[in-house]
Amino acid sequence: xxxxxxxxxxxxxxxxxxxxxxxxxxxxxxxxxxxxxxxxxxxxxxxxxxxxxxxxxxxxxxxxxxxxxxxxxxxxxxxxxxxxxxxxxxxxxxxxxxxxxxxxxxxxxxxxxxxxxxxxxxxxxxxxxxxxxxxxxxxxxxxxxxxxxxxxxxxxxxxxxxxxxxxxxxxxxxxxxxxxxxxxxxxxxxxxxxxxxxxxxxxxxxxxxxxxxxxxxxxxxxxxxxxxxxxxxxxxxxxxxxxxxxxxxxxxxxxxxxxxxxxxxxxxxxxxxxxxxxxxxxxxxxxxxxxxxxxxxxxxxxxxxxxxxxxxxxxxxxxxxxxxxxxxxx
Numbered sequence: 550x551x552x553x554x555x556x557x558x559x560x561x562x563x564x565x566x567x568x569x570x571x572x573x574x575x576x577x578x579x580x581x582x583x584x585x586x587x588x589x590x591x592x593x594x595x596x597x598x599x600x601x602x603x604x605x606x607x608x609x610x611x612x613x614x615x616x617x618x619x620x621x622x623x624x625x626x627x628x629x630x631x632x633x634x635x636x637x638x639x640x641x642x643x644x645x646x647x648x649x650x651x652x653x654x655x656x657x658x659x660x661x662x663x664x665x666x667x668x669x670x671x672x673x674x675x676x677x678x679x680x681x682x683x684x685x686x687x688x689x690x691x692x693x694x695x696x697x698x699x700x701x702x703x704x705x706x707x708x709x710x711x712x713x714x715x716x717x718x719x720x721x722x723x724x725x726x727x728x729x730x731x732x733x734x735x736x737x738x739x740x741x742x743x744x745x746x747x748x749x750x751x752x753x754x755x756x757x758x759x760x761x762x763x764x765x766x767x768x769x770x771x772x773x774x775x776x777x778x779x780x781x782x783x784x785x786x787x788x789x790x791x792x793x794x795x796x797x798x799x800x801x802x803x804x805x806x807x808x809x810x811x812x813x814x815x816x817x818x819x820x821x822x823x824x825x826x827x828x829x830x831x832x833x834x835x836x837x838x839x840x841x842x843x844x845x846x847x848x849x850x851x852x853x854x855x856x857x858x859x860x861x862x863x864x865x866x867x868x869x870x871x872x873x874x875x876x877x878x879x
Contacts, residue, residue, distance in 0.1 A: 648729075655732035662735040667748045670760070677726050679755035684762065690747055691720045696767035699724065699799070701753040701787070702774055706734025706746075707858045709770075713743045715854075719767065721746045724753045753787070757795040766799040769806045773860060773871075776812035788819045790826065797829035800878040806830065807852055808874040811864040816872035820847070823876050830876040849873040 651659060668690065671680035688694050696719050700709045703723035713721045723746060725731050731748050738746050749756050774787040788808065796806055806823070810816045817838065823830050838847035851873055861871055 649727075651729060651732055654736065655729055658736040658739065659728075659732045662739055663731075666735060666738065666746065667731065667750060670749060670751050677750065677752045679751050679759045681759045683760055685722075685760045685765075687720070687765070691745065693720070695720045695745075697722055697765060698768045698770065699756075699761070699766050700770040700772070701756075702771065703734060703748075704730050704858070704860065706730065706737050708772060708856055710734060710737040710741055710743060710746060711856045712854055713738070713746045714741045717743075717745060719745065723748045724751065724756050726750055726752070754792060754795055757792075757799050761799045763798050764801045767801060767804055769796055769800055769804070770808075770855075771806070772809045772855060773811060773864075774815075776810065776815040778812065778814070786815070786818070788815075788822055790822055793822055793826045793829070797826065797878060802878055804878045805833070806876045806878070807855070808876075809852075809855065809871055811861070811869040811871045813870070813872070816848070816874070819874055823874065829879055831879055833875040833877055849875040 668685075671683045672678045673680050687697065698709070698712065698716075698719055699722045701724045703709050703725045704727075706723060706725075709721050709723050713719070723731075723734055725734070725748060728750070731750060734746070734748060749760065751760075771788060775785070777783060777785045800806060808819055808823075810819065820832075820838070824832060834847075834849040836847050839845055851871070852875070855873075864871060
């Protein structure tokens with residue numbers, strides 16, 4: 550998810566990911582519900598950001614901008630690290646890769662379920678890229694063709710696993726790059742006995758642009774993406790005009806895009822981006838933005854289908870107000 554007590558450019562992810570209820574926290578910090586995506590992916594301006602990040606999470610370049618762990622550097626950077634003959638412009642990512650070391654519990658979940666539930670995605674450059682020729686075969690992957698819910702930045706998997714358990718008639722695709730978070734999701738899915746969840750460990754804009762067919766997504770969720778609150782990092786933000794174009798591409802007519810953030814300024818930016826895309830999206834809860842007399846005006850009510858995660862609880866306890874937005878694909 551997004552912010553938390555951030556001094557950095559992210560949120561609930563400044564702390565290490567907890568193992569599972571009652572277990573000791575893991576050493577490698579992983580974001581909770583971070584939207585794993587580039588802030589401005591190609592025509593879509595975004596890259597996966599599945600967690601919160603601090604300036605310390607990124608390796609500074611000569612111009613002071615952080616580099617993405619796993620992204621090409623040196624000579625390969627000129628072509629985005631793509632193989633010879635493959636055009637792949639390098640774009641800033643809205644996530645920064647952290648350590649993938651797993652605790653024993655997470656490793657067990659990974660060993661038992663990753664082969665079945667984590668998609669084997671062909672890559673062209675980094676280990677979060679998506680081969681432009683790859684398409685998701687929903688019938689082969691899920692064993693049926695049902696409406697699909699896609700969550701970008703599923704974090705520890707709390708929201709998507711709970712929804713999958715409550716809605717067995719729907720299929721669910723979690724887009725998350727952090728291995729500890731994915732392992733937690735696998736644990737939760739196994740405990741809940743759900744079989745309608747799959748995971749794409751990949752850059753979300755590439756997932757939306759290449760993997761998913763046009764009009765194939767029933768709902769798209771972006772809950773608490775990294776706010777990248779420093780001005781020089783705004784280009785890394787996931788929700789951007791380019792990403793809105795990708796969302797419009799994959800959502801079915803009438804499909805919903807649900808968003809939430811606990812970072813007020815980013816909430817306003819999100820609404821501006823989606824309102825500007827009014828040819829593609831309709832605000833389900835329109836109206837003037839909040840003021841002192843009407844503090845909740847202009848925002849969607851909290852969606853009952855979004856369970857209260859540990860990250861959101863932490864943000865609320867810190868005094869931040871989560872804001873929801875819901876847009877319908879025209």
